[in-house]
Amino acid sequence: MSNIPLSIPNLAGNELSYVSDAIEQQWVSTGGSYITRFEEEFADYAKVPAAAAVQSGTAALHLTMIASGVGIGDLVIAPTLTFVAAINPIRYVGAEPVFMDCDDSLCMNPFKLGRYLEEECELRRGILYDKTLGKPIKGIVVVHVFGNGADMESIAEIAGRYNLPVIEDATEAVGTFYVAGKYEGRMAGTIGDYGAYSFNGNKIITTGGGGMFVAREPGHVKWAKHMSTQAKSDELYYDHDEIGFNYRMTNLQAALGVAQLEQLEGFISIKQRNYRHYQELNIKLLPFCDYVRSNHWFYSYFSKDRDGLMKHLDECRIQARPVWKLIHTLPMYKGCRAYEIERAEGFYGNIVNIPCSSNLKSEDVERVADIIKGFEGL
Ligand SMILES: Cc1ncc(COP(=O)(O)O)c(C=O)c1O
Numbered sequence: 387m388s389n390i391p392l393s394i395p396n397l398a399g400n401e402l403s404y405v406s407d408a409i410e411q412q413w414v415s416t417g418g419s420y421i422t423r424f425e426e427e428f429a430d431y432a433k434v435p436a437a438a439a440v441q442s443g444t445a446a447l448h449l450t451m452i453a454s455g456v457g458i459g460d461l462v463i464a465p466t467l468t469f470v471a472a473i474n475p476i477r478y479v480g481a482e483p484v485f486m487d488c489d490d491s492l493c494m495n496p497f498k499l500g501r502y503l504e505e506e507c508e509l510r511r512g513i514l515y516d517k518t519l520g521k522p523i524k525g526i527v528v529v530h531v532f533g534n535g536a537d538m539e540s541i542a543e544i545a546g547r548y549n550l551p552v553i554e555d556a557t558e559a560v561g562t563f564y565v566a567g568k569y570e571g572r573m574a575g576t577i578g579d580y581g582a583y584s585f586n587g588n589k590i591i592t593t594g595g596g597g598m599f600v601a602r603e604p605g606h607v608k609w610a611k612h613m614s615t616q617a618k619s620d621e622l623y624y625d626h627d628e629i630g631f632n633y634r635m636t637n638l639q640a641a642l643g644v645a646q647l648e649q650l651e652g653f654i655s656i657k658q659r660n661y662r663h664y665q666e667l668n669i670k671l672l673p674f675c676d677y678v679r680s681n682h683w684f685y686s687y688f689s690k691d692r693d694g695l696m697k698h699l700d701e702c703r704i705q706a707r708p709v710w711k712l713i714h715t716l717p718m719y720k721g722c723r724a725y726e727i728e729r730a731e732g733f734y735g736n737i738v739n740i741p742c743s744s745n746l747k748s749e750d751v752e753r754v755a756d757i758i759k760g761f762e763g764l
Contacts, residue, residue: 387702387703388703389703389704389705390703390704390705390741390746390750390753390754391705391741391743392588392705392706392707392739392740392741392742392743393588393683393684393741393742393743394587394588394743394745395587395592396649396653396743396744396745397642397645397646398649398745399645399646399648399649400644400645400648401641401642401645401646403645404420404641404642404644404645405638405641405642405645407641408420408637408638408640408641409638413637414636414637414638415636415637416615416634416635416636416637417637418636418637418640419637420637420638420640420641420643420644421439421634421635421636421637421640423640423644424439424593424635424640424641424643424644424647425437425438425439425598425640427644427647428583428598428643428647429600431573431647431650432573432575432576432600433571433572433573433576434573434576434600435604435607436600436604436607436608437598437599437600437607438598438599438600438607438610438611438614439596439597439598439634439635439639439640439643440596440597440598440599440610440614440633440634440635441595441596441597441614441632441633441634441635442584442586442595442596442597442633443471443555443557443582443583443584443585443586443597444471444474444475444584444597445597445614445631445633446557446582446583446584446597446598446599446610447471447472447475447527447553447555447557447582447597448475448478448479448631448633449582449599449610449613449614449631449633450475450553450580450581450582450599450601451475451476451478451479451481451525451553452479452613453580453601453606453609453610454524454525454551454553454579454580455524455551456476456479456481456524456525457479457480457481457524458479458480458481459480459481459482459521459522460480460481460482460521460522460523460524460525461481461482461483461484461516461519461521461522461523461524461723462476462481462482462483462484462523462524462525462526462527463483463484463486463499463502463523463525463526463527463550464476464483464484464485464486464526464527464529464713465485465486465487465488465493465494465527465528465529465531465713465730466485466486466487466488466712466713466714466715466724466727466730467487467488467492467531467709467710467712467713467730467733467734468529468531468555468710468713469529469557469710470710470713470716471557472527472529472555472557473527473713473719476527477718481524482519482521482722483527483713483719483722484502484516484519484523484722484723484724484725485712485713485714485719485722485723485724485725485727486498486499486502486725487725487726487727487728487729487730488531488729488730488733489537489729490729491531491534491535491536491537491675492531492532492534492672492686492709492733493528493529493530493531493534493535493536493537494526494528494529494536494537494541495729496537496540496541496544497540498725498726499526499541499544500540500544502725502726503523503544503547503548506518506725507523507548509548514548514549514550516723518723519723523548523550524550524551525550525551525552525553526541526545526550526551526552526553527553527555528541528552528553528554528555528578529555529557529558530554530555530556530558530559530562530574530575531558532558532683532684532686532739533558533559533561533562533590533674533680533681533682533683533684534559534562534674534675534678534680535559535562535563535564535574535674535675535677535678535680536554536574537675537677538554538564538569538574538577538578539567539568539569542569542577542578545578551578551579551580552577552578552579552580553578553579553580553581553582554574554575554576554577554578554580554581554582555582556573556574556575556581556582556583557582557583557584557586557589557597558584558589558590558683558684559574559575559583559680559681559683560575560583560584560585560589560590560591560650560681561573561590561650561651561653561654561681562574562678562679562680562681563678563679564577564677564678565677565678565679566676566677567677574678575600576600578602579601579602579603580599580600580601580602580606581599581600581601582597582598582599582600583597583598583600584596584597585597585598585639585643585646589683590650590653590654590657590681590683590744591643591646591647591649591650591653592642592646593635593639593640593642593643593646594639594642595639596635596639596640596643597635599614611634612628612630613628613630613631613633614630614631614632614633614634615630615632615633615634616630616631616632617629617630618630652744653744654681654682656744656745656746657681657682657683657742657744658682660685660742660746660748660751661682661685661742663748663751663752664685664740664751664754664755667751667752667755667759668755668759668764669687669740669754669755669758669759670687670688671685671686671687672686672687672688672737682742683742684739684742685739685740685741685742686709686737686738686739687737687738687739687740687758688736688737688738689736689737689738689762690736690762691761691762692708692735692736692737692738693708694761695738695758695761695762696708696738698757698761699738699740699754699757699758699761702757704740704741704753704754704757705741706738706739706740706741707738707739708734708737708738708739709733709734709737709739710734711734712727712730712731712734714727740754740758741754
């Protein structure tokens, strides 16, 4: 019996050919034509004027924090149900998260966000303060969890009321776009002030490790490229005008990225098909919102016995994972404010993510479904 992994890369396209080409050209580092090509093709796909390719989604998020002007002693509203890399960049810039609950989409609950801002915060000389903590709120990080789409219409409207920048962590949502409402046709990650994507090995497309930074203002994308190359202002004389980072994507990674992007829509169709197949086999998965064409990145099964099911799947050589431990319960974030966290706790205790790779075969889906049904008595 073979293993069935949770989410692995699908490298069946031009990956080898483009990476070999980059090697033959001897452009393997942070210069080379694949970087520009990947940025341009990604920007076209996401329908934005420009994008900056970086080393990871985390690096992209770190740059969004700096670009938003968030700094020491500030507060940033962020979800508790997410991967820790969505939150750590808040700390990298010396700020502190205020944790928000999710709704049924697993993404930020706009109703609670609005109530927190209305009841728990006040404007002082044009700046919004958390009344209890006495610190200014400088931004909102929204995560499009598992490729679903957060309710951006409500969140952007609330943020606009208080003039707060919105940072979209679309690391898991490459390819998700809105099909209804004010943002119809817009890609997740391109609605707020800044957006970040990830091409880590488990994502829907991968560059081994890598990320992309996008922004409403094209000037900020130019700034991100500058900051990701040590803020070098002169090619020859080692002149630098800011404290920058070594965050630029390499040409080798970008060569992979170009090949993966060519296949993205195909991967999404396969993921949608396998998701439907699980459902037809009576495996009830959490739905994706009907106002988005989701990329169907991760499939979440709601089990009454999360740990028992995961153990059983493991014994049957099927890789499964719980949802992340809620961030406000992690030791380094325990002291931070967490506002009315309820729904996220229910999801944390029950979700099991089951195999969803774009190279998952029909018979794999059937085997996973049979094992789950046997365990759950369906
Ligand atoms: C929600 C979320 N944010 C941030 C990241 C960080 O991306 P990366 O691994 O590319 O740094 C990831 C994925 O790894 C993620 O799932």
